[in-house]
Amino acid sequence: MRMSKGLFPTLKEAPKEAKIVSHKLMIRAGLMRKLASGIYTYLPLGYRVIRKIENIIREEMNKTGAQEVLLPTLSPQELWEESGRWEVYGPELMRIKDRHNRLFGLGPTHEEVITDLARREVKSYRQLPLTLYQIQTKFRDEIRPRFGMMRAREFHMKDAYSFDRNEKDLEKNYKKMYQTYQNIFDRCGLKYKAVEADTGPIGGDVSHEFMVLAKTGEDQIVYCKKCGYAANVNRAEYHRSPVTGHQSSVKEKPLKKVKTPGMKSVEEVTGFLKCKPKDLVKTLIYKVDGKPIAILIRGDHGVNERRLEKLLKAKEILLADEKTIEKVTSASLGFSGPVGLKIKIIADSDVASMKNMISGANEKDYHLININIDRDFKVDRILDIRSVIPEDLCPKCKTKLTFSRGIEVGHVFKLGTKYSQVLKATFLDEKGKEKPMIMGCYGIGLDRIMAASIEQNHDENGIIWPLSIAPYQVLVLIVNNQDKRQIKIAEKVYNSLEKEGIEILLDDRDLRAGAKFKDADLMGIPLRITIGNKAIKGNKIEIKIRKNNKVHEIDKKDLIPKIRSLREM
């Protein structure tokens, strides 16, 4: 491609709305432009990257024997109602009406559609296992789109769905996909970790997220450097460090009620009473399978809801709404406390070892100081329910855990029969018995791979693409467009490399050298060939590697083998 003939709009300054590097560079390098909040146009350079990623995914998926399909973006309300997600998915599911006032959902994910296909087409165990996938535009009306393509409302996803006869086969498929995902992310040049994850609105029992390690990641993960245990903090297990808690020797002080007008949050209360969050106990009212229960947790800790759900053997746990809180505590939100509560109270182990705690007084604008278990209130159960903290140890090998931020680029789920059951996707087994298909689903965010790659690979001058997903592999730069000899050499180089099937960009724009160098760095093409005076006088070709700034000067005749060998790197 000749740059003089195409659209390569680079910017010296990033628009002020872009806050993180990948977003800034994607705009500056001319990969994309914003159309509306969370909705972007891919320009030629950006779309090439997407297609590169797409092809890597496609190749790896095909290797597993999965088949590519293309499901519709629009799907009718009735189908979503069968699975119950027309309700459950909430406003994140975009909906439109056709001219007859029939409602459709714009696909945020396609479990319903694929299960509908399976129930129509798959009848026998002989047709299983089956894995289908697609690469397609998805819509999610994100509560807050941000960071460019990192959290967009219209984005691109590879979603795959597996159908098996039994759990054992699902396990095989799951492992195969897990491995395939590693292959894909490896080929994309990403540094990532696979972590145990929460299943969220997709549902199912087991899931893993593939997290690209980056400071700007929206997720927090925790992992063990020794044994490899890794999980999203929202579900991480841990072995409690023995040093947390333990104040049994402290004397109990007399209970006091203090006025705390309008002080609701931990920060407000601790700021007002001049104490630390760890002196405070939060009283959270949960609805556990519909029944209100009070959870006591230290002010600086959080509840691991998954753990809680498991320990209570509950189907559904939800924080109570304001009305319920007012009914249960007879105070407004922000002033709940355990003293005088009539409902069941569950305390975290760390709370159990606290003395002279501060809590809400179950009375508006009042808190209690020096409350103590047994003396002032009773606890029904003591459980380990707080979420992981930096002091905790690995649940498997008791090594200190490492915290990191991650960008979720892939997610694999064991769905089981969640969708096949409600949508009645069944098959007949060897004995002629009807059974629901056992499903798995596997997603990859293409745009996120692109953004995450930039987060991991850039410098102050711009993007540094890995060869595998670079929009072009080589850029030939003509230093002085007025010099006919330079143009001649550049054209020759360009044509010969193009003939070799190397993806090449020729910067033949009528710009000064400096501007071209800056653009080349910004766009991050891995290999840059500079045609200037050296090429004329010395009969040498200069190749610069974007990644490490190394310059190779080689004879013209060695150019193609050299480029080939550099591409191997």
Added chain:
RNA sequence: CGGGGAGUGGCGCAGUUUGGUUUAGCGCGCAGCGUUCGGGACGCUGAGGUCGUGGGUUCGAAUCCCACCUCCCCGACCA
């Protein structure tokens, strides 16, 4: 949805506090001409803006008032 910030040529900004020398500026970019040409050159000339939208106040509004829209940031079931 709650809180905060912002909308002025393609991008980045000034001007708004105190309404009137502003025919609304500046840098970058863009067009033309000339000089230049290995890390974002320089000179001259020029194009491009209903100052987010709609109302209002006023002799007069980018500037004051009201409403709405859009965008960004923080938070969003942790009391």
